[in-house]
Amino acid sequence: MHLFIATLSTETNTFSPLPTSLQNYEDYFLRHGTATQEPPNLMTEALHVWRERAEALGWQVTESLAAIAEPAGRTTKSAYAALKGEIIDDLNKAGQLDVVLLQLHGAMVAEGVDDCEGDITQAVRALCPNAVIGIGLDLHCHLTPAMEDACDLIIMFKEYPHDDASDRAHEIFELAQRTATGEIKPVMASYDCRMISLYLTKEGAMRDFVQHMQALEQEHNILSVSLAHGFPWADLEEVGTRVLVITDADHELAANKAQELGRRLFAERHAVTRQYPDLDEALALAATVTDGPVVLADMSDNSGAGAPGDATYVLQEVLKRGLTNVASGLYWDPMAVRFCLDAGEGAEITLRLGGKVESASGSPVDIRGRIMRIADNVGQHLGAGLEPLGTVVWFQAENGVDLIINNLRIQVYHPEAFEQMGIDLSQKSLIVVKSLFHFYTPFAAISSKVIFCATPGRVNPNINEIVYQDRALDFWPAVENPFENEAVAY
Incomplete structure (x- = not known):
């Protein structure tokens, strides 16, 4: 054969x-x-x-x-x-x-x-x-x-x-x-x-x-x-x-x-199926949890579904609310990674992070902090497969928010995306992951609660928010019963 x-x-x-x-x-x-x-x-x-x-x-x-x-x-x-x-x-x-x-x-x-x-x-x-x-x-x-x-x-x-x-x-x-x-x-x-x-x-x-x-x-x-x-x-x-x-x-x-x-x-x-809360609702729910890390999925900026991966909506809200003890990633920002490479580990710099790729990215965030670690050619697991991450930077903002930035567009699959850089997720109050569902199994094992959030962005998970032009709207949930005129009863 x-x-x-x-x-x-x-x-x-x-x-x-x-x-x-x-x-x-x-x-x-x-x-x-x-x-x-x-x-x-x-x-x-x-x-x-x-x-x-x-x-x-x-x-x-x-x-x-x-x-x-x-x-x-x-x-x-x-x-x-x-x-x-x-x-x-x-x-x-x-x-x-x-x-x-x-x-x-x-x-x-x-x-x-x-x-x-x-x-x-x-x-x-x-x-x-x-x-x-x-x-x-x-x-x-x-x-x-x-x-x-x-x-x-x-x-x-x-x-x-x-x-x-x-x-x-x-x-x-x-x-x-x-x-x-x-x-x-x-x-x-x-x-x-x-x-x-x-x-x-x-x-x-x-x-x-x-x-x-x-x-x-x-x-x-x-x-x-x-x-x-x-x-x-x-x-x-x-x-x-x-x-x-x-x-x-x-x-x-x-x-x-x-x-x-x-x-x-x-x-x-x-x-x-399910409906997903917006960002305000999700953060309010996260605030009620006191017994361990809460994982919040920034679903609409999931690069694994074609989103830019550099949206700043959640980060802006975290900063606005003064939240601390937060880890968030992956932010796809090759320019920010390059600046960190130029400055080197241990340097304190101000980064203009995210908000660069397209309209769904939001606005850039100017944030000052320290470059804690830079790693090259690292990966993360999805099941048995090892997926590349490119060059990765752990950037710790002055307010204690830990950000993972990389130069290869990819969603978060596994806690090792953070932990191999030196971040102890077990000590965090809130972990924000740019992903839809692929993160779920390994992150659920280390957290007290997982919140799926319909954040602003390119890939809103609530289907009725997607505006189709070429796809006929003869499907649920666009209509409650697309079989209504057929002989089969549901």
Whole structure:
């Protein structure tokens, strides 16, 4: 057997004015057939698993591109052409292929191409008509007909935060192997839940829903069950939540189970989602907690959803209220990092921090303090993967607010983003993290309370605050019952 593997991943916020260029891929992670020679990150975990599994079976492995960029606006036309072109060129050079496995994102949009994953998989299918084609996707994907038509297997992360990347990689390899040897004949069907929302899978009704998905996979002939949560900050017609079921040669079963599961999710829509307090409400709630660190998520400045990562709204409010014993990060400000590098550790300087990138960034904050530490080429964990942080500065303001500033745009995943710089989070009253949900599990373990906050910014988590132009408003919560005129009762 001959296996071809590659990764191309970014999550596109079509509302963002920040273009995603080839340089953005180079800044974060760009390797040309060598990714498995380095420690894994979230989107290369699959490549490591697939290579290890294939080589254990004596398969030939051709490894192609691994390209990852932090979410922002559309990938430029030239960058997309180069990245897609490298994968296609490597496919052409590889010769006869039996299995093609790609770790993609599912919400990548380029200039002139709204469905990059569908475009890539269609091109792969045209070149490899008889190969087994499987793709792994982030659950914040847009599941499209082009992807379903081109692929034999589509499997998404089940967990948000994403701590199951390796599990899903093993799953897709096993199914691809069984397909290639003729043991199974996968067919798939999807169901549009008519919902757009965010779903934290670690607690409550959504935890039960994921467990139900896993239980369904134990039923006869059901090979895989995935839920595409969708990526809300993309103004595209196919944005939304969809169920995907893969069965062994039974399309009717796949369609029925997908519909059954989708109807269950819609019926539980109020239980599996939440509304988020604004900044005033969140800070008032934080002030009532006296028994340990409170973590406040600055959700709307999450660079992992395409926000600038340098918004100052929370910092300004912390300073205005005279709050002390606070740690906050990550602030993406390469200029401030450069000034700190020039001044050196131990120096006392005044920084003009944040508020630089776009209108959603707010205003810069002039703040005086001491450069406590500078570290280069450090990282933070997301599940088993180690994600880069670039050059990081611990800047301690005169009022006792500890700020983590870096020059690589990325959200907070893990307490080590602060602690490896020397900040003892256990002694803090308030920890402000620029993140949506990925921080949740490790930070919940060290805090007395986690508060999710709809701060001002580019990626407001309250869906009704997103102003769509191209996406029809035939979904919940834009309308209470988008199925109202259909025969199915909910």
